[in-house]
Amino acid sequence: MQSSIGSRCNVRRLVGLLSLAVLIGFGALCLRAWHQTWLSEAYLPALQQAARERPYDASLMALLGARLAQARRYNEAARSLERAVALGEDNPELWLTWAATEAVRDERNFAWAILMAGMQHPQDAPLLQAALQRCHALPPNTTPLALATAISPLGPQSLVAHYARGSFLNFLADWYGHLFPERSGYATRKAWALKRPGDPTVQRLWGEALLRDGRYAEAVLVLQRAYRLAPKSLRIHRDLADALYHEGDVGKAGLEYEACLKEHPNDLASLLGLGRVALDKHILQMAIDVFRRATTLAPHNPDAWIGLGRAYFNQQLDLGRSLQAYQQAVRLAPDRTDFYPYYADTLRATYHYREAEQVLRRRLQEAPYEARTYFLLAVTLQEVNVTPARLQEAEGDLRVAVELEPQNAAMLSALGRLLQEEGKAEQAIPFLETALKLDVHDVAATIALARACRTAGRMREAQAAEKSAADLTRYLAQVKSLQDAIQQHPEESILYRRLADLYLSGGEPDKAQNYLQAAELLEHNQARALQGLRALQNATFNTQTLNRR
Template sequence: SLRDQSPKDAEVRHWLGFLLMRHERYAEAAREFEEAIRLKPDYVEAWTNLGNARLMSLSLEGAMEAFRRAVSLAPTNPDTRANLGHAYARMGRHAEAAAEFREAARLRPQDAGLWNDLGCSLLALRQAVAAADAFSKATALESKNATYWTNLGIAHNEGSQPGKAKRALLKAVALDPRKVEARVALAEAFIRLKDYAAAKEHLAQARALNASNFAVLYNLGLAQWRLGNLPAAVEAYEAALALIPKSVETLTALVQLYPAVGRLPDALKTCEVLAELRPDDASIRARLGNLRWSAGDKKGAVEAWEDALVRDPKRSDVRLRLAAYYLEVADPDSAERHYRRLLEREPANAIALNGIGLVLDLRGKPREAIAWYTRAAAATPSMAAAWNNLGVALEKTGEIAAARKAYRRALQADPKCIEAKRNLERLGP
């Protein structure tokens, strides 16, 4: 076997560890490197390879310790710095990784790979502008490297520079037409530029190269949606969902699309899944209520809306839906509760002001209702319903001339207001 000779010499031990690494026997290799270091404590290459062996066997803390020791022994060696940077990156410690890659690139500025490594760490830190600068240096040094151009494009996308991203990614695709990551990033740039047809074209090519890439399918769904190709959008999103069944973004898109293609039951079922995944999300509960209402499940809709308000009491749209429902079922107390809670935050909300008027009308108090309808009409003069309701209340109190005037104002606000037109015709000139 490789170990029969039991060598004592540090260089031989190091060589033996290297051979074991070549055979993917990382734990044994690490022991040989450790023995080489015992014999020669300042052996930089042994410390470096010990780090690599530990890294390959997923002993990340041990790898970090070895790489740090190598850096302390050879602080001006860019390779030791880069190795430590890679270990930091593997552990998600991107700020420390960036510091090592930056120093390595300073020591060897003509190494495009080091600038690319630095850019990747900066991108992980969401420092898109600095990342783009690093990737630009990499592309300047190696202009034929499609990966570097792809990373530059991704950085520009992250930095909200889709025009620059497009230029970089077109170069990446020209260098490597089969690079799926580049086509996806290019499509994202086109989507940001609102060129959805171009995005669809590149995503279709990417799908032909890799039909099981989530980013390809998700973005293809988005591009098709923006182009108005709703069935195609649904197909792409469903394919994406098959890959990642709990993707909240994909589920959300399908919840919005299914009703538009006549698949309300699927929308409802999908929204139920979303509600389980995000139990504290008021928006999902509100949408679930809307879908249940559309499906004829009024009790379920009210339950979902009330749940939404528990999670976010500031949802005005939900309060208005609930208040309208309670008026419909002749529960003025519940309706008034929601309208008044809304008016605490939005005292000039015309719909809520009009709603209080409806509550008072339901209780047989038209004179009090008149004051609320008047406030609603003053808050939003274009609200025909408020003027019409005011006219009805004025009729109930015998103020016919004022009622006629209110109906005319309703028709000025909305000439198609059928109720006001009928009421005015009924009263006569």
């Protein structure tokens, strides 16, 4: 009898252990499944944060690279995809997307090498071989985008589909999205948009998802459709203006923001948007007026103070107010660093070099791949407490910036000029020449190139650069004269049109278009321009003393 009781106890223990094992296994299965669902639902900023926290998660890196490529952030995408391969990920979609990303960056030889490396894996070879055949059929002068399309005709979407299938727990994300639509995830919104093309709210949610992911051209199309479905919706109208702004259609975005404000004069988001447009279009008094109004409406909103700081800095009449605005933004949002490069500009301009350096170093801790911050730190290192060690650090920072943004003329110019000043003429010349191919109006780079060529014994090139520098100096003096006139008479749209004509004659059509759009925006709202002029007069006779440190 005791034996029977013991046997039953053993059976119960065994059943209990088996049940526990099943529960643990099921729990682990659910955790893995939820991770897959989360990957499909996460927005790009969340994926980036997760990648910083889990840098050895290969599948996360692969998906992040694909989503960055969808947002046309190809430099970051290439780094993520390369890391995914280094961590052991291996599938044909990954190799194709990585190669296409390098191709669109005009790294053709590297793209070819990636395809050849992928073909060493038998399971990947057929698709990669087909890509090579498509590339062989292209003409020699194929554009980077056409080459990328030939490599991966479906683009990064094929890789996204591979890693963002979700799991059997997808229904939970859909259920949660129906309960809280504004908190719904990326994949849920995409599925809703496909199923309900005539629902303006659903289309607005999907458009906002695309905005959050930085896919602005797609967001414009979706939000235009949503706005046609609901033309009275302020939120959809404002979202459309945001999408137009980020896509680069700044003039049209400004008109849309003004249309929103006509119906809703105290809409803060529209005010902030219009302020950004005014900054971009150099209508600085309008920008100051708009951002001051925003700080009055929402004194605890850091974006309003950041915009005001930028506006005062760009105007260059009252840098003390710019500094105060940024300091208020820091108090309101002590954990934010996204505006620190702008803040550093004002700190440097008000002789707070040590604080500027600290701000930029902190920003690099948060954003280690932000080229502009490396660039500004390098400039700051050359301005104060200059030592050989700091100059060496500045050169290193500029090289990192150029590596991150190899087509940035200002960064190439700064590196070339520093190398020329250090007596490294042969190293400086290629950077200066590339900078001038991208921006033929960089007079500082032209002068540095002339000096570097003389040092290197290339006299004919030096003489050509010197002549070009003289011509540029005259042209830029005319530009400066009109810019000064605009600052004195910011309400005169004819001055903006004259500057646009000058830029057009000087071969700068983008700047010409910018000032033409500014003139149109100014003419569209003459009353705001006149109010801005009064603000300019007040600023001219009521400036704050700067602390020269």
